[in-house]
Amino acid sequence: xxxxxxxxxxxxxxxxxxxxxxxxxxxxxxxxxxxxxxxxxxxxxxxxxxxxxxxxxxxxxxxxxxxxxxxx
Numbered sequence: 001x002x003x004x005x006x007x008x009x010x011x012x013x014x015x016x017x018x019x020x021x022x023x024x025x026x027x028x029x030x031x032x033x034x035x036x037x038x039x040x041x042x043x044x045x046x047x048x049x050x051x052x053x054x055x056x057x058x059x060x061x062x063x064x065x066x067x068x069x070x071x072x
Contacts (some may be wrong), residue, residue: 009055011047031055 010030014022022033031051036045 007055007059011049011051 010025012022012025012030012033013036014025016032026033031054032047034037034047
């Protein structure tokens with residue numbers, strides 16, 4: 001999925017018993033994972049907000065690193 005849309009944050013939803021699959025998704029670049037059907041109604045929007053904020057922070061850090069590299 002990252003090959004098709006690099007830089008796009010990914011949140012996976014998994015079912016009980018698929019913990020290895022969820023861990024593998026995170027190891028391969030997913031930003032996070034939630035257990036299907038076992039979360040409060042506000043947890044999914046919160047997780048999305050956190051993942052998007054993390055993605056924005058990474059992009060800002062990359063831009064700052066490029067600017068600093070030019071200055072040094």
